Amino acid sequence: MEMLFATSPSWGITVVRVILGVIFFAHGAQKVFGWFGGYGLKGSTGYFVSIGLPLPVAYAACFLELLGGIGLVLGLCTRLAALAIIAMMAGAIAKVHWPHGFFINWELAPGKGHGFEANLAFIAMAAACVISGGGASSLDAVLMR
Numbered sequence: 339m340e341m342l343f344a345t346s347p348s349w350g351i352t353v354v355r356v357i358l359g360v361i362f363f364a365h366g367a368q369k370v371f372g373w374f375g376g377y378g379l380k381g382s383t384g385y386f387v388s389i390g391l392p393l394p395v396a397y398a399a400c401f402l403e404l405l406g407g408i409g410l411v412l413g414l415c416t417r418l419a420a421l422a423i424i425a426m427m428a429g430a431i432a433k434v435h436w437p438h439g440f441f442i443n444w445e446l447a448p449g450k451g452h453g454f455e456a457n458l459a460f461i462a463m464a465a466a467c468v469i470s471g472g473g474a475s476s477l478d479a480v481l482m483r
Contacts, residue, residue, distance in 0.1 A: 359409070
């Protein structure tokens with residue numbers, strides 16, 4: 339239990355955790371519910387299947403983003419949620435972003451997608467959460483009391 343819920347009392351990691359959680363909750367809500375201009379579950383899983391992911395993995399990716407984001411915002415099972423984010427971002431790099439190089443396509447050049455620099459930043463943020471736990475004001479900290 340301690341390995342899962344123990345956490346640093348740091349407010350710095352709390353900021354990283356909450357912001358990363360908001361980002362992934364929003365992206366997960368796009369994929370699962372179609373909120374914020376997303377395609378919803380059918381559209382998102384359809385895309386994932388079109389790039390070669392099996393349907394169960396496509397569903398898992400959508401729900402892990404949503405649930406991982408919620409877990410990070412709340413600081414509940416922070417390490418597990420952060421590991422899910424790391425796995426998903428590594429998969430996104432491998433399946434989508436790697437061929438486009440490092441940089442985000444800020445110019446929105448036609449026919450060129452975004453590189454993997456944002457994914458690396460998300461991986462680093464999630465790795466910090468794996469190392470430090472949920473930080474101050476997390477449900478993990480409450481559970482450890």
